Amino acid sequence: MPDKKVIERARRDKKQGKSAxxxxxxxxxxxxxxxxxxxxxxxxxxQAIAIGLSEARRxxxxxxxxxxxxxxxxxxxxAASAYEKGQRHEPVSRKRSRASKKALxxxxxxxxxxxxxxxxxxxxxxxxxxxxxxxxxxxxxxTKGPRKxxxxxxxxxxxxxxxxx
Numbered sequence: 001m002p003d004k005k006v007i008e009r010a011r012r013d014k015k016q017g018k019s020a021x022x023x024x025x026x027x028x029x030x031x032x033x034x035x036x037x038x039x040x041x042x043x044x045x046x047q048a049i050a051i052g053l054s055e056a057r058r059x060x061x062x063x064x065x066x067x068x069x070x071x072x073x074x075x076x077x078x079a080a081s082a083y084e085k086g087q088r089h090e091p092v093s094r095k096r097s098r099a100s101k102k103a104l105x106x107x108x109x110x111x112x113x114x115x116x117x118x119x120x121x122x123x124x125x126x127x128x129x130x131x132x133x134x135x136x137x138x139x140x141x142x143t144k145g146p147r148k149x150x151x152x153x154x155x156x157x158x159x160x161x162x163x164x165x
Contacts, residue, residue: 001053006030010061020063025060028052032112041107045120048111050075051104058092071078 005161008022031052036044042048057079065079085092110116125133141149 002027002030002059007059010056010059014061020061023061024053024056024063027056027061031055032117035109035112038109040101040104041108041109042104042111044117045111049120054079054082056086058086058088060086 006026009026013023028049029052031042031048034040035048042051052112053063057065063083065083066076068076070076071079144152
C-alpha cells in the first residue's frame with residue numbers, strides 16, 4: 001500500500017499537468033526506496049518497476065495498460081485489472097496484499113541497486129529506436145538549462161573516456 005505522501009506527490013504532478021507516467025514514477029521511486037530500506041525485496045529491477053506501476057494504477061493514476069503484443073498477455077491482463085480497480089477506487093484485498101508482501105520479503109535487495117537499475121534502463125532504451133532515443137535526449141536538453149547541460153556533457157565525456165580503457 002503506497003504512503004499518503006506518495007499519493008500526494010502524484011496528485012501534485014497531475015495538477016502541474018505532468019503525464020501519467022511521471023505521476024506513476026512517484027510510485028516506482030517509492031518502491032525502489034522500500035527495497036533499499038529493506039522493507040521487502042524483488043527478483044529484478046523490472047519486477048520492482050512493475051510493482052510500482054501496479055500500485056500507481058490501483059491508486060487511480062490514469063496509466064493505461066500496455067497495448068496488445070507489446071507485453072505478455074498475463075502482464076497485460078494484470079495491468080488492465082489494476083487499472084480498472086483504480087478507476088473504481090476499489091480497496092486491495094487484505095489477504096492478497098499480505099500474501100504478496102510475505103513473498104516479496106523472501107526476495108533479495110540487489111534489484112534496487114544502482115547497477116541493476118542502470119542495466120534495466122539501458123536494456124529498455126535499446127528496445128526503442130534511435131530516433132525515439134534521440135528525441136528523448138533533445139527534450140531533456142530543452143528542459144535542463146546551461147549549468148546542468150554543461151555538467152551532463154562533462155559526465156558523458158568522463159564515461160566515454162572510462163569505456164575506452
